[in-house]
Amino acid sequence: MPKIRTTRTKKAPDGFEEIEPILDDYARKMRDAENESHEGKRKSESLWPIMRISHARSRYIYELYYKREAISKELYDWLLKEKYGDTNLIAKWKKTGYEKLCCLRCIQTKDMNYQGSTCICRVPKAQVRAGTVVECVHCGCRGCSSDS
Ligand SMILES: [Zn+2]
Ligand SMILES: [Zn+2]
Structure with missing residues (x-):
């Protein structure tokens, strides 16, 4: 399949080429998940694969910058601006x-049915x-408390 490059007209900051194959891979997985049949699945369940991939991609960018210090601030900001990662979610990961x-x-x-209570996946x-x-x-998270 030819690469589609129409969306990227402005030049990306230095270092982008190195992580581009991985980001392309996430984009491909995302498309596959979106095209997958939702038959026989609960409505929310059909979104799980998409949420998982978008989570993994945000995580990747977060770790590149904060944990591995492998990318510049300029590239990190650019990636978030171009929606490669979820800015709001990453902001939470920085909190204890x-x-x-x-x-x-x-x-x-x-807006949850079980008002006031914590989502089961947040419980240690x-x-x-x-x-x-x-x-x-x-x-579809199976536990994301910091204690587990
Ligand atoms: Zn969770
Ligand atoms: Zn969740």
């Missing part, structure tokens, strides 16, 4: 207790009763 947060919906308790493993299935309805 949210280092592994799966998605923003899991901490937005307002030690506090989850034995036999409880940990599987978040929003993104």
Whole structure:
């Protein structure tokens, strides 16, 4: 399949070429997930693969900059501006207790059915009763508490 380059008219900052193959790979996985049949799945469940990929891509960018210090601030900002990563989610990862947060919906308790309570995936493993299935309805997360 030929590469589609129509969206990238302005020049990316230095270092982009090195991570581009990985970002292309995420884009391809994302397209596959979007085109996948939703038949026989619950509505929210069909979004899980897409949320997982977008999470993984944000994580990749976050780690490149904050953990591995492999990219410049300029490139990092550019990637977020071009929506390669979720700025709001990354902002949460910088906070204590949210280092592994799966998605923003899991901490937005307002529009949840079970008002006020924490999403099951945010509960530390030690506090989850034995036999409880940990599987978040929003993104399929199986536990993202910082203590587990
Ligand atoms: Zn979670
Ligand atoms: Zn989630």
